[in-house]
Amino acid sequence: MIKVLLAEDMHMIRAALSALLRLEPDIEVVAEVTRGDEIVPAALSARPDVAIVDxxxxxxxxxxxxxALRPRLPSCRILVLTALGRPGQVRRALEAGIEAFLVKDAPGERLADAVRRTAAGLRVLDGKLVSAALEYGESPLTPRETTVLREAARGASAEEIAARLHLSAGTVRNYLTGAITKTGARNRLDAVRIAEDAGWL
Incomplete structure (x- = not known):
């Protein structure tokens, strides 16, 4: 029996995934979580063979x-699900040593097959996504530029970002300018769009 942990914040999608997997005679859903910070504690408690992570x-x-889970529970293999196969996200997943990467609009039967293959120690990656990831390259943003741009993506002003990150508003503006320049964007909204499309945020 392959034990699975499901990490998905959208309740209807998580319920549908769980119901789909429970139809399989060799797969058992042993834990379900809605937030990223719940994955490691739930996995350490339930000891799944595969974690399906949005x-x-x-x-x-x-x-x-x-x-964060890999060193804590090396026996648990990771199958990442995403609505969009962004090249930067695929690259990040590969660099993190994730074994499988599946787009959510794949046919339902592919999920159970991907779980079995992941549990067996095989890589399950869409060839087109991997090619795009390798072609796209790494994020040009520094960790701090990424953090500031991520806050800007949530609609925060420079002053709000500064207060949250304990920086001056001028420093935040400098990080935003750096992010705009490095992404080749016209403004901060364009930089957010480019970085999100690339999977850098």
């Missing part, structure tokens, strides 16, 4: 959570 989770994104 990238866009609240509090902590799925790739970061998966990278």
């Amino acid at each position: 990238i866009d989770l609240p509090v902590m994104d799925g790739i970061t959570a998966a990278a």
